[in-house]
Amino acid sequence: MTQKVTITIDGKTTELPVLAATEGKNVVDVRGLIAEGIFTYDPGFLSTASCDSKITYIDGDAGILMYRGYPIEQLADNSNHLEVAYLLLNGELPTPTEYESFVASIKGHQDIDQNFQGIFNGFTQGAHPMSMIGAAISGLASLYHEETDIDNAQDRMTTAHRLIAKIPTLAAMAYKHGRGEAFIAPDDSLSYAENFLNMCFGTAGEAPNVSPTIAAAMDKIFILHADHEQNASTSTVRMAGSTDCNPYAAIAAGVSALWGPSHGGANEAVLDMLNEIGDESRVEEFVNKAKDKNDPFKLMGFGHRVYKNFDPRATVMQDSCHAVLAEQGVEDEPLLKVAQKLEKIAREDSYFIERKLYPNIDFYSGITLKAVGIPTELFTVIFTLGRMPGWITHWNEMLSEPYKIARPRQLYLGESKRDFKNLAER
Numbered sequence: 001m002t003q004k005v006t007i008t009i010d011g012k013t014t015e016l017p018v019l020a021a022t023e024g025k026n027v028v029d030v031r032g033l034i035a036e037g038i039f040t041y042d043p044g045f046l047s048t049a050s051c052d053s054k055i056t057y058i059d060g061d062a063g064i065l066m067y068r069g070y071p072i073e074q075l076a077d078n079s080n081h082l083e084v085a086y087l088l089l090n091g092e093l094p095t096p097t098e099y100e101s102f103v104a105s106i107k108g109h110q111d112i113d114q115n116f117q118g119i120f121n122g123f124t125q126g127a128h129p130m131s132m133i134g135a136a137i138s139g140l141a142s143l144y145h146e147e148t149d150i151d152n153a154q155d156r157m158t159t160a161h162r163l164i165a166k167i168p169t170l171a172a173m174a175y176k177h178g179r180g181e182a183f184i185a186p187d188d189s190l191s192y193a194e195n196f197l198n199m200c201f202g203t204a205g206e207a208p209n210v211s212p213t214i215a216a217a218m219d220k221i222f223i224l225h226a227d228h229e230q231n232a233s234t235s236t237v238r239m240a241g242s243t244d245c246n247p248y249a250a251i252a253a254g255v256s257a258l259w260g261p262s263h264g265g266a267n268e269a270v271l272d273m274l275n276e277i278g279d280e281s282r283v284e285e286f287v288n289k290a291k292d293k294n295d296p297f298k299l300m301g302f303g304h305r306v307y308k309n310f311d312p313r314a315t316v317m318q319d320s321c322h323a324v325l326a327e328q329g330v331e332d333e334p335l336l337k338v339a340q341k342l343e344k345i346a347r348e349d350s351y352f353i354e355r356k357l358y359p360n361i362d363f364y365s366g367i368t369l370k371a372v373g374i375p376t377e378l379f380t381v382i383f384t385l386g387r388m389p390g391w392i393t394h395w396n397e398m399l400s401e402p403y404k405i406a407r408p409r410q411l412y413l414g415e416s417k418r419d420f421k422n423l424a425e426r
């Protein structure tokens, strides 16, 4: 039987249908309210489903994350990032032939037009790579605008392949430019993660020499970040895309949203925080700062809007993190000891327990990346690479069905009508 919710405002009763989910919570369909002249109020979208989607399912209370129905733990253990990207984009895992042709397509799109590479010369050396990446992705529209028909499914898929293929190259160029080093061209013989690492840390003219441990850790980080349903950056991509703008511009908007320390910038912020704490003896002082309502300081890498028991990505990342620390022999590094003490105190402290604040993926990914020697300014860039398949899949999903321009309303709390006074009268 179809469920309904009845609301009464000013004596007038309206019935709202309840839409059934295949997994998780059903939602009250409030679309009919506008006809009654009623709007809902939900800053930060805490209670609002902005769309329907078939891509990713999260149960924050049970700590479940699935891409297209596959549990993240199984994908992290058995798959690789390009296979996961295919799954997200197409809805099914690829057959061997489909996988081969997808990988070939990605490798075929990795290069960046020689003239376009000059865009990096406009950026100051030492600039944060995220600032350059956003601009460079947006700039891709200048190369592909004319040949991208967003109403054509094939064009949308080509755009998706291009973005997944080119983001490691652009990210590595941003990194190399920041350090004043020569770019390294993509290498078809390497895996996705190896190629990215080689383009960042290799030396032009020398044969690739990428650590298999670091490449495997990187690929797992990419998989764990590949999608996360309607998070801030994905919602930004959908919102920008709903105006029918060029897809590269919509993705660039997502990159900007991801950069913030409350979102993808948290992995970098975790390391900044650990550096600021500096020594195990100061951990308690910082935990107290985080608990102090008069202090804006928050423990970076703790808490999540959706996960209220544990973050399943953090669980996978935690295991991988400890394995990497042991393998690299850096468990005793002072900063990592600070991290371990912080995690222990926060897990035992009633403030964090009552508010269900657990270490999130950024806590462990930040520490893992630090342990394998990745420079801090690349942390959020790595999140960006990982999230690209998710963003473009959501954009494609939205454009594949009828959609409306995203245009929220507001609760106006400003002045009522008043008459203008000339300058001399004020």
Ligand code: CMC
Pocket (backbone or CB within 6 Å): 228, 231, 261, 262, 263, 264, 266, 290, 291, 297, 298, 299, 300, 301, 302, 303, 304, 305, 306, 355, 357, 360, 361, 362
């Ligand atoms: N340290 C200290 N207190 C915190 C923290 C924290 N990291 N996070 C939340 N709280 C407190 C907050 O002050 C509030 O307390 P009270 O109820 O007394 O007012 C309570 O916990 C609820 O917090 P909230 O701000 O209402 O929660 P939210 O869902 O709006 O925010 C969050 C979620 C992730 C933005 C927030 O927890 C945060 O800023 N964490 C640190 C940044 C971080 O690690 N972000 C990465 C998120 S995971 C990667 C991703 O998916 O993007």
